[in-house]
Amino acid sequence: MGNIFLKVRVFTFFCIVIFTINKVTAAEQSFIQNYEQGFWSAKETSFFCSLEQTFDSYAKLEIVSVPAEPQKLVFNWLLSDKKITDIQILSRKADWQSSRVSPPQLNFFSADINNNTVTFDANVSTLLRVIKQGGWLDSVIGFGDEQVRLTFTNTNSNLAIDQYQHCLTDLSPLSWQQARDYEIYFETGKRIVEKVADLAFLKDLVRYISLDTKVTKVMIDGHTDNVGSPLANRLLSKERADDIASRLVEFGLPKNMLEVRAHGQRYPVVENSKVGRESNRRVLIRLFRDTTK
Template identity: 40%
Template sequence: MLVAKLSCVGCFLVSFALVSPLQAAEQWKQAYENGAWNIKQSNFECRLSQRLVGVAEVSLQREPEHATKLILALEHPDAAATQAAVRIQNADWKKDVDRVNPTLASGQFVDSKVEFFDIGSEVLDAIAAGDWLSFAYLQHEQHKNVVFTNTRGADAVIQFRQCLSAMAPISWTTARESEFYFSTGKSTISSAQDLALLQNIVRYISLDRNVTKVLIDGYTDNVGNNTANRVLSQQRADDVASRLVEYGMDSSLLEVRAHGSRYPVINNKTLEQGLNRRVTVRLIRKNNG
């Protein structure tokens, strides 16, 4: 059988705030032979998942610039589930199988899916140790419980953590367009934060084969004459471009342009005039413009 469906009274669910010792909970438990964790990995997503056919899927997911989250998704969209809680359950082959572990996190279902945050490390450590994941939730005011068993969890966790270490440092949302600002008359970037972002952009491009062009545009405020501003904006754009090449970017991807004081983003008579002293870096990717 793929799924074991049980009814229990006063079982291990007593540790869940959702269920009292006198309440019955309907339980589904993954068959041992189906307790393997599936890994999906790329430089932009790491995902560890297990599906209990006909009931639910659990997954650990991580994307660039986001924390690892644990997701329980019920397979029936009209499930009308509300509250949910998750805890680690000791595998039944362990000596301390009867020990009740505390609830790790609780949450609310949205469209038959609940997300738990800030528990990624604990869950990964538990899977690596061979333990199971147990979810308690309310559905039509009835108490339900889903248990995901664990086969070869240690290998799956190793692959997941290797995926995390190779993940892009920033997301496409961050990489696609960035702005770098300059002091009056200055043409070089020096802040550690700006330099780190440029390095991350280069790393992102090395991982995303769909990036076809990188546009570097330099600007100034309206202080000085047009000729001097055009030269200064070119120097600023060239400085950013040279940094990108220094960090490993293929120079053939670059298109560098200078605009002087044209195209201000804010009125030069305001205190925010410095926003016009900028260089923008914009990535062009297939199918996104």
């Protein structure tokens, strides 16, 4: 009798397990992008590069690069009827690929959702290799007690990837936030820009200005601390500002975009009697834009 009871309990247990597994499986809906629509497209400007694929009206998967920031993978759920709770992006080989083909493995997961948009701050170089090698991407989107699996297929995407990578090489080295104002500091008595980082920035700045057609003027303001006479400091601040202006022209900036001013010791950012007065020995470079363009 005891054996029969035990067998019944075991049988009931396995029935419950099977029912639970079937219930979880039934909760997932799977959709595969039509092959003829499984292409990636590139968008490119001097300040924005993207490689994207849209899955009907369901979702968009996009690799994005902007100046001075790492590349990002962005997933957008396009329907407004549900709220995403989590998402997983996985690589897989295409159905038509040989069993010997093994695309690079990747597995991105996030539960950080903002208005049904998920941004993965991950190294996307592996993702680009997956697409380049013809691999597919599974997006497993969770909605609490149910989930949807969207398979992004991949057809003839080499040209789009080449366009995206070309865009990366031509992308502006600076963002507007970085370019709009910059300060270069000088040692006591120094008149010439010497730091490698400052010279590299000036080159990048000229490159940025050549790409941003809204920039109309570059203002250069020279400053000093109060060591020495006011007249000598006025001359020193002018020499510092002039050196930076000449560097910008040397790197290709049109002279007519420049306006140079020398202030000497008149506008300290720190009291010259206090620690930190070296901050007063500076040249401020500011960009001005015509926002009506």
